[in-house]
Structure formats: structure tokens, C-alpha cells
Amino acid sequence: MGVKKRQKDLTTLDKLYLPEIFKGLALTFKSMFKPKVTMEYPEVKFEPPASYRGRPVLVQEENGVERCVACGLCSRVCPALAIEVRANETELEKERYPETFEINMIRCIFCGFCEEVCPEEAIVMSKDYELVFTNREDAVYGKDKLLVPVHKLKDRLEFLRNFK
Amino acid sequence: MPKITIDGKQFDFNHGQTIIETAKENGIEIPHFCWHPKLSISGNCRICLVEVEKMPKLVIACSTLAADGMVVNTQSDKTIAARNAVMEFILINHPLDCPICDEAGECKLQDYAFKHGTGESRFVEEKQHKDKRVELGPRIMFDAERCISCSRCIRFSDEIAGRNQLTFIRRGDRVTITTFPGEEFDNPYTMNTIDICPVGALTSKDFRFKSRVWEMSSTNSVCTGCARGCNTEIWVRDNKIQRLTPRINETVNGHWMCDDGRLNTFKHVNNEETRIDGPHIRVDGQLTKVTWNEAVKEAVKRLKSFNNTEIAFIGSAFATVEDNYAFQKFSKANFNATNLDFARHVVPGSGDDILICEDKTPNSLGAVLTGIQPVADGMNLAEIINGIKSKKIKALYIMEDDIAQLDSEYETLLAKLDLLIVHASNKNKTTTLADILLPVSTYAEKHGTIVNVDGMIQRMRPAVATEELERSLDQMPMSRWDKFGTKFDRWARGKKYDAKPSWKILGLLSQELPNKLKYKMAEDVFEDVSQHVKEFSGLDYDLIGEMGVKIKSDKITAKV
Numbered sequence A: 001m002g003v004k005k006r007q008k009d010l011t012t013l014d015k016l017y018l019p020e021i022f023k024g025l026a027l028t029f030k031s032m033f034k035p036k037v038t039m040e041y042p043e044v045k046f047e048p049p050a051s052y053r054g055r056p057v058l059v060q061e062e063n064g065v066e067r068c069v070a071c072g073l074c075s076r077v078c079p080a081l082a083i084e085v086r087a088n089e090t091e092l093e094k095e096r097y098p099e100t101f102e103i104n105m106i107r108c109i110f111c112g113f114c115e116e117v118c119p120e121e122a123i124v125m126s127k128d129y130e131l132v133f134t135n136r137e138d139a140v141y142g143k144d145k146l147l148v149p150v151h152k153l154k155d156r157l158e159f160l161r162n163f164k
Numbered sequence B: 001m002p003k004i005t006i007d008g009k010q011f012d013f014n015h016g017q018t019i020i021e022t023a024k025e026n027g028i029e030i031p032h033f034c035w036h037p038k039l040s041i042s043g044n045c046r047i048c049l050v051e052v053e054k055m056p057k058l059v060i061a062c063s064t065l066a067a068d069g070m071v072v073n074t075q076s077d078k079t080i081a082a083r084n085a086v087m088e089f090i091l092i093n094h095p096l097d098c099p100i101c102d103e104a105g106e107c108k109l110q111d112y113a114f115k116h117g118t119g120e121s122r123f124v125e126e127k128q129h130k131d132k133r134v135e136l137g138p139r140i141m142f143d144a145e146r147c148i149s150c151s152r153c154i155r156f157s158d159e160i161a162g163r164n165q166l167t168f169i170r171r172g173d174r175v176t177i178t179t180f181p182g183e184e185f186d187n188p189y190t191m192n193t194i195d196i197c198p199v200g201a202l203t204s205k206d207f208r209f210k211s212r213v214w215e216m217s218s219t220n221s222v223c224t225g226c227a228r229g230c231n232t233e234i235w236v237r238d239n240k241i242q243r244l245t246p247r248i249n250e251t252v253n254g255h256w257m258c259d260d261g262r263l264n265t266f267k268h269v270n271n272e273e274t275r276i277d278g279p280h281i282r283v284d285g286q287l288t289k290v291t292w293n294e295a296v297k298e299a300v301k302r303l304k305s306f307n308n309t310e311i312a313f314i315g316s317a318f319a320t321v322e323d324n325y326a327f328q329k330f331s332k333a334n335f336n337a338t339n340l341d342f343a344r345h346v347v348p349g350s351g352d353d354i355l356i357c358e359d360k361t362p363n364s365l366g367a368v369l370t371g372i373q374p375v376a377d378g379m380n381l382a383e384i385i386n387g388i389k390s391k392k393i394k395a396l397y398i399m400e401d402d403i404a405q406l407d408s409e410y411e412t413l414l415a416k417l418d419l420l421i422v423h424a425s426n427k428n429k430t431t432t433l434a435d436i437l438l439p440v441s442t443y444a445e446k447h448g449t450i451v452n453v454d455g456m457i458q459r460m461r462p463a464v465a466t467e468e469l470e471r472s473l474d475q476m477p478m479s480r481w482d483k484f485g486t487k488f489d490r491w492a493r494g495k496k497y498d499a500k501p502s503w504k505i506l507g508l509l510s511q512e513l514p515n516k517l518k519y520k521m522a523e524d525v526f527e528d529v530s531q532h533v534k535e536f537s538g539l540d541y542d543l544i545g546e547m548g549v550k551i552k553s554d555k556i557t558a559k560v
Helices: A012-016 A018-031 A071-075 A113-117 A150-164 B018-025 B075-092 B108-116 B151-160 B192-196 B259-264 B292-306 B323-333 B366-369 B381-391 B411-413 B428-433 B482-485 B503-512 B522-531
Strands: A056-060 A081-091 A096-104 A123-125 A147-149 B001-008 B010-012 B049-051 B071-073 B140-142 B167-171 B176-179 B201-205 B219-223 B231-237 B240-246 B278-282 B286-290 B311-317 B340-342 B395-399 B419-424 B436-439 B448-451 B456-460
Touching: A012 A018, A018 B456, A056 A150, A071 A081, A071 A113, A113 A123, A123 A150, A147 A150, A147 B456, B001 B278, B049 B075, B075 B108, B140 B219, B151 B167, B151 B192, B192 B201, B192 B240, B219 B456, B240 B259, B240 B428, B278 B292, B292 B419, B292 B436, B311 B323, B311 B381, B323 B366, B323 B395, B323 B448, B323 B522, B340 B381, B366 B448, B366 B482, B381 B411, B411 B428
Parallel strands: A056 A147, B001 B071, B311 B340, B311 B395, B395 B419, B419 B436
Antiparallel strands: A056 A123, A081 A096, B001 B010, B049 B071, B140 B201, B167 B176, B219 B231, B231 B240, B278 B286, B278 B436, B448 B456
16 A cells, blocks of 8 residues: 555656746737737726616606606515615606606616516616715615616617517 | 305305305305495496306306305306406406506406406407596596496495495496586595405595505504594505505494595604604703603603692593503502593584594593593593683693693693693694603504494504614514615615603603502503403403404493
8 A cells, every 4th residue: 555646746847837837828829819808998898788787777768758657566576675666646648657766776686677577668777887886875876877868778678679 | 054055065154145245254255346245236247257056147146145055166167267258358448557556466356367367368459548537526536447337436425425426427338437417526435435446446646656555564553533443554654654544343444434534644643844753841942852861850850849739630532541541540649630631522513323423532431431530629621721720720741632722712821831741742732832742652653552432442553663663673564675674775764753652651750750650561551451440351452452342331422
């Protein structure tokens, strides 16, 4: 019964280090001639595809009114309890509108359930992934930050019609 | 006893009972829209069609009398096919309004579409369009498109409210509901039609769009609008009461409550402008917020500076049995009080023979039974007032009543007192005159009991949290928001007032006095009551339960 060689016991060749260093350098050298996959963020920004689930936003129609009728289903379905809706009556035909609509971006887990459950296609996942805040209060996005004109969301709305 | 077989099981029934009643009694649910246990049979919705053996066609369970030996099948293929067909038919012109409809979540049509519908419609034509916002009356908004013409509201106003104000007009799919010419749907019970409407056609103007039903918590309580004490549910969101609905209790209010009680007994609980938040003491003529400790010390110090005969105590028929009992015990034990009474708020002619009582306080019988009355040759309320005039009474301790509001001259009289201590939840004429103002929890923020006009003792439970109550620790009903909210979520930050029930405040005061009240919970007070007041002997909160207990007393006048 000989003594079993431990894995950390290095051979003479290993102890030289040089073969491994050349291996690594060869890989780096090869990559220099391949197309670049990195971006110089934030100077250059990543444009996600339509299927991307960025922060949820509310669709604002051309006339400036939100599509949302404040049914509260997004709020009900949200597994993280991120959404709070307060409804009130409006003179418009839709009768009901969200007086306040708040998404707590600290709670949001970007699952997209709100978008899936919405009967009006009023809340959709945007391509916006830049979420920065320095305190909890700022992380609660109200209607001012959530409303996005419909023409900016065409990609996603089209994606939903095709695949939802 | 005659026997009927429903779904293979045999049941006894009484002659005159219909199939639907027999089935309901035995726990078999037959779907129904137009049938209501308290209304006459209309038989127009057809959803309750069931198969009865040896009958050539399906029959409606709501108007077919049960007969001996009858064999009913509520789950046969034929019955289910008929149910699906009726659902499809009713849904033809019903708008897909659920996202904006207030009834969503407690809608019979929604539930039945899920349970008994086929899930798809073969109707490709345009749906009938009707008016969406019709003001039927001062408190009711009618959406004609949503109406499924069950006629429950029409029958209710005719049969229960006794005012035939509503009717169908037009025919076929154009049929709609309206008031008779020159009439408004304004009887004192109109809002019950919102509860019995199986869809969202009738909605409350007050509650419209305020909250979805699943976002609120509901607490069993009792209405404090008059001496009837209708059983209610208090619906709360963000620690604010959103609406009241009646709770079924056959011995008190049946299925109903009046509009006045439903609308006007909870607004003051939410009113941030008038609610008293924390104890106040008058300093340099101004009511100034102080700590409980300071207020209690000041109250006791000033009360002690008077002769016992110079102090009068006024309890309240708005306060609970516990509060009144603690009040009389506190005053008698520590100040030998004889000048003890409470004010009655009776509006002659305001009652009816349905629910509304002339006595506008919820607990006058409770106040009487707990001993809120002059002791021996002590003064009653009128004599106390005269006593203030003649300077015999120099200090007045008022619990939960706006005495200054009772008479035009009382306001100036109360201002003449050397000391006025007031327990109140909201600012009123009396509180503006108070020297020491102690904030009390409203009926929706405490445990307690009240005794109604017929001697039914009933329980109230906290639905709204105050600073001394915590929803989860105090086992108050919780909505999903309440359960999972943190202090960083806005919905969990509803306003909490610094207020306590009167018995607790009196307990604090008594700690500075020779005879201490040693109550920790409302149950402790009630235990004391049950040991000392013969009408309540043997009772406890568990026995009173959700439905109340009728007590025996010769003081029940049983006048409506």
C-alpha cells in the first residue's frame, strides 16, 4: 500500500508555471481577433430585445390618458406585493381610473405577472433596466415615473400580441 | 314527516317548503339569482332548474313545492346542460365589465359563470347597450347594462321597505329598471338592494370605486346608529373604514340595515380633522397636547380639590356596557358619587316598524342596567344642569357624550364650570369647553358589548387599530395587505390615533386614587359586570358570541 498522491502535490513541470502561463496567453491572443462582445457602458447602451423584462410601466394613450382602469388585478397577482392601486371615478367612458398607482421597485421581482394578468394591456414590461435610488422612498415609483407613451412601447405590445 | 330525495339522499321537510329551501336546509346548494329567502318568489332567472323524476320537463326549484316521495336530481346531465344554457343566455348581454365593476369578487354572476358556465360564448352579435350611470336615488347608482333583471330590488322596496318605488320598463333585451314617474329611489333602506343585487348593477355612491373587496379586512360588529343594534361587518383598508354591510342575525335585523346607519356611523372614525389624538389639558385657555401621565395626574389632582357633592358624573348611552360599568364603579368608589346620570337621545316620530328606533343611542338599556343613574337623593341630568346654574355643581365629568349639544343654553352653562373633564373620540361642542380632554377609542376600535332595545346583548370588536392596538398581536382581522406589509410600505401606514377605551382611561385615573380598577382587558370588566349585575349573570364574551344573547330584565320597554 503506497502513499496516495495528494492532488495538491505538483509535478516538476507544474512547479515551473511556464506551460500554464503560455496556455493562458495563447487564449488571450486568440480572442484579440474575435468580434467584440463587450460594450462600453454607460457610453454605449444595451438595447434589449422585445422579450426583455425590464421595469413594469403603464401605457399612456396618445391623448395622455392612461389605459389602466385600476381593477387591481396586477396588485392582487403580484407575488411580491409591490403594486398598490387606488381607484376613483372619472367622467371618461372607462368610469374608473387609478388615482394613485405605485410600484415599489425594491419589492418588484420582474416576473411579469402584472403584465400577464392585465385585462387592458395597460401595464407592460419595458426595456428599462437602469434603476437607481438611494433611499426606500425614492424606490416607490408613482404615476409620474410609470406612465410611458404608447409609441415608445410598440415593440413590447407587438411581442405580447404575438406570443401571449 | 314527508320525505324528499335530493341527489340520492333522503330528507325530511315541512309541508309548504319548496325544493330550494329543503335543499338549502340540508346543505345542498342549488344556484339561484332571483330567489331570496326573505323575498317573494319571482322565478324569472331560471338558473335553479332541476330534474324531478316523472316530470316531463325540468322545474324551477325556487317555486316548486317539495312533495312526499319526490326524487330530485340537481346534478344530472339534463340539469347541468340547462344551467349552462341559462348562464350563456344571461351572459349574452352582460358586459365584460369585471375590471371596473365594484361587485367583482363578491358577484354571484361571476361565481356562477365560473362554476356553472361553459367558459365560452357563441354570441357574435353586438351586445345591447344601455345607460351606465343612472342615479336611481340619492345613494344608489344604477348600471343598466349589468342588470340581469332578477327583480330582487323591485321586490325588496315593495315588500321589505314598504315603498313601491321601482319597476321594470320595456320588453325583451331592452328591459330596464327605473323609478315610477316623479319618484326617487330614496326610502330609508335603499342600500340593502346593493347587497342583494346579484351583479354590480346597483352600486353605492359612497363606496363606488373606493376599494376592491379582496383588499379589505372585515370585522363583525354592531351598528351604533340607533337602539336596534343591527349586526354589521366593518370593512377596513389602510386602517380606514371603507364601508359597512349588514350581517345576518334573524333575532335582530334579519338581513338588513338602514341607509343612515350604514353611511353615518363610521365617517367620524376616519375623520382626521375632528379626531382627538392624544390627551389634552387646557393651558392658558388653549387645549394643549400632553402625555397620558400628565393628563391623568392633572385630572386626579383637580378632581380631588372639590367636595364629592360638588362633582357630577355623566355616563353615556353611546359607550359600552364595560365603559359605563367602570364609570359608575370609579365614581362611586372614589368620589362617593351620587350625582350620576346619562343623557337620552330620543327623537320622537323618527322610528318605523322595520328597524329604525326612536332612541338614537345604541346602549341606553346597558347604561341603565350598569347603574348609570342618580344614587339615593343624588341629582339626575336636569338637576345637575340646575346645580351648575346654582353653583352647587362645580366639576363635571362627562364620558362620551356631547352634552353641550343637547340644549342651546348648555354651552354657556358648561363654560361656567370650574372643571370639565371630557372623554371623547371626536371634537364637538363639549370638547371645546373641556379643561381636560381624554381621547377615547370609537366603537370600531375596541372590544365591548352593548344592549339593544329588546335586551339583546351584542359584541363589538376592534376593526381599526389605535396606537394601543396592533393588528396581528391583538388578533384583529387582517387583509392580505395587513399581513404582509412592512413599515416601509405605504399601505401599512394608515393613521393610528392615540386613544383608549373609557374603562382603560378610568383605570389609569384610579391608579392615583384609593380604590383602583384592576382591569387589564375588556373581558375583565365584563366578568366584573356579570358578577355584580343580575341581568348579566352567567354571561361571558364566548357565550355572547357573534349573534348576541337575549337578557331578561323588567327595564326592557320593547318599544320600537
